[in-house]
Amino acid sequence: VTTVLRVIKLTVAYDGTPFVGWQRQENGVSIQQLLEEALEPVEGGPVTVVGAGRTDAGVHALGQVASARLTRAIDPATLGRALNARLPADIRVLHIADADSDFNARFAARAKTYRYRILNAPVQSPFERHYAWHVPQPLDRDAMRAAAAPLAGTHDFAAFQAAGSPVATTERTVFSIECRDAECSNPSFLSASSRPLLEIDVRGDGFLRHMVRNIAGTLVEVGLGRRAAGSMAEVLASRDRSAAGATAPAHGLFLVEVEY
């Protein structure tokens, strides 16, 4: 019997609302666990799934990428259907491809894009309550855009890292950060603006724990006039978590895309 070792690359979308996050944990159901459990009957044994981004509890993914090593050869389309048949509807495998034998979804990632969504309207939409942070007070979006601009580039992002995270270096490169006005599925009566949603897209080579949520929380403080738009260079230079703003809630965050 010839054993075919093959590595697969899975593109996965999930609604993070009911999960403890990407990574296996003792205290609840994770996306990694469900994917591994869905792969095991196909493989006929234990499988380890490696995700590009270890999203926290409540964080969503439009295009998480994961890798896994299998010994059984199976057609990717058939495998995709088998996995989606086993997975709950809040996790969908969108695409499966063969990958090089040394492919690791986490270490091979060259860029990731995260999106933080804010619904800026007097009343929260029932359709956004798990997918956007509700900020009812008016936000100065121009001030937020001006504050965001200096974050692009290679910086020490220690001020935006969750306290107590053990990492070798806190230097990261943000390739781009964009604050976009977006339409909401609800008509304009939700807000004086017909674009009550604000989406902050951050593309970078890597992200520290809570980095995007801490950036979003700090930018909202700028938008509310509680912090100067010109203060971000100073916050970066401080390397001090307490110099930045509060952590924005998990449910507004999406892992949009991983590039290799």
Place this chain on the structure above:
Amino acid sequence: VTTVLRVIKLTVAYDGTPFVGWQRQENGVSIQQLLEEALEPVEGGPVTVVGAGRTDAGVHALGQVASARLTRAIDPATLGRALNARLPADIRVLHIADADSDFNARFAARAKTYRYRILNAPVQSPFERHYAWHVPQPLDRDAMRAAAAPLAGTHDFAAFQAAGSPVATTERTVFSIECRDAECSNPSFLSASSRPLLEIDVRGDGFLRHMVRNIAGTLVEVGLGRRAAGSMAEVLASRDRSAAGATAPAHGLFLVEVEY
């Protein structure tokens, strides 16, 4: 003591997923019941809420309009906050206004717009599973648009009415029907198309039971090539429910707007 009789007009959005529908029923929780229960402590007695559209179980609303008669005078903004504090997060009062003493949200409505949403991509999105009908096979959208056009105008829509519905007349006027390609929150890898969503907007003076869902179900049969694009005039003329297509599922339907 002077009793102030006043009529209020409420604009309400709701995620219909967990409810038995707009109207009070024995077998579960309705939106009407929750609104009435939220108003009662303010009024200090029973309140009847009249909705413009009696949406079915699982059907959503972006802009349902309801009326209620109160004896207590209360500031609309204060009342809105009080109601939203009592209602579950899947129902939100977006706006409250004073209305004429004879205003009835159901009988005064001049036009309503319903939207039927279809996700046409190989895999359903976790974020659309309660908000769009998943049709994985490719749809011929031009054929669907051609089929929809003759439905505009004043017709006897008996063929598109749920069997056994007791109404005085099955004649209705559809002011417009539009099949629009729409973007999905998921990036384009969900589908070959970057606009995997199809939204069917129908604006009319009134709607028979299941009328929009039966129109959507029939148009999808056209899109799948199972029914000729030119057959709709014949279906209308038949006045026969069995001549039209299957009823599209409730969770793709939204009451978008009510005009007075």
